[in-house]
Amino acid sequence: MTAISSGGRRAVRTTLAAGAVSLGLVTLSACEKPTSYAHFTLGSDTSSVETPSGCYGHGEPLSEKRVESCLEKREGAPEFAALEGDMFRIGVDPSIAETGWVLYINGTQVTEPMTSTYRSFPADQILTVGRQQAPADDPEAEAPADALVSIVQVDEDYDPEAQDEEGMRVPPEILGVWHALLTPDE
Numbered sequence: 001m002t003a004i005s006s007g008g009r010r011a012v013r014t015t016l017a018a019g020a021v022s023l024g025l026v027t028l029s030a031c032e033k034p035t036s037y038a039h040f041t042l043g044s045d046t047s048s049v050e051t052p053s054g055c056y057g058h059g060e061p062l063s064e065k066r067v068e069s070c071l072e073k074r075e076g077a078p079e080f081a082a083l084e085g086d087m088f089r090i091g092v093d094p095s096i097a098e099t100g101w102v103l104y105i106n107g108t109q110v111t112e113p114m115t116s117t118y119r120s121f122p123a124d125q126i127l128t129v130g131r132q133q134a135p136a137d138d139p140e141a142e143a144p145a146d147a148l149v150s151i152v153q154v155d156e157d158y159d160p161e162a163q164d165e166e167g168m169r170v171p172p173e174i175l176g177v178w179h180a181l182l183t184p185d186e
Contacts, residue, residue, distance in 0.1 A: 038151040038178035039091035040078060042123065047078035051176050061155060061173035070177040071107045074148055081185035082123035088149070088182060091118045096153045099175065104150035106133035112160055113172075126182055146183040152176070 035056040039048045055062065055070035062070065082088065092101055100113035103121075110129055130147025155173035162170040 035176060036093040036095045036153075038093075038096070038180075039089075040080065040149070040180040041089040041091070042080040042082055042086055042182075045080060047080075047180065049076075049078060049178055049180070051178050052076060055178075056176040057174075059175065061175060062177075064171070067174045067177070071104060071150060071152075073177075073179065074181060077148065077179035077181045079181045079183060080123075081183050082127065083185045084124055086123040087120045088123045088126055089118070089120045090149075090151060092151060092153075092178075093117070096151070096176070099156040100154045100158060102152050102154060102172070104152050105129045105147050106144060107148070107150070108133055109152070113154055113158055123182060127184055130182070146181055149180045149182050151178040 035050045035058075037048045037050060039046065041047075050056075052070060052073040052075070054066065055073065080088070090103070094117055097115050097117045100115050102109050102113050103111040103119075105126060106129075108129075126147050126149060127145075130144055133144065133147075152172075152174055153176040155175060158172040159170075164170055
């Protein structure tokens, strides 16, 4: 059996410690950065959600194609069943409120930018707006009974009055998208 001298044991411990630190750094670098949270509450039911995968730019704007995709993602969205007269409460982390956020229902913007961290909306009103969002390309399509409620973080320089050379509204630079699904409770 070979004995390791105290100097050799120290070298082994140092090597093992350096290896553990390196492994830890590699593991951390492989993780996605966390996103800010949006918080949805109806009655006593609350859900705090991160953005769907790929729907948060970590301070950078998402591409137009990515935004379109993110505004349609329903999977993983918490679901709330609303009764007549219920209030739907939305809270956002301060980092979202700092640049501003707008409310989308079924992919259509319904508010101007807000910088508050908390707002309440009548659930009936959200569902009514959601039903009005029937697909434009299919007038025969039935209006949706539910409403995909999306919190959309906009860039701090967003100007709702901005227009391009042809007089078309300039869409905001979108930094992140969070969802909840609101359904009527029958």
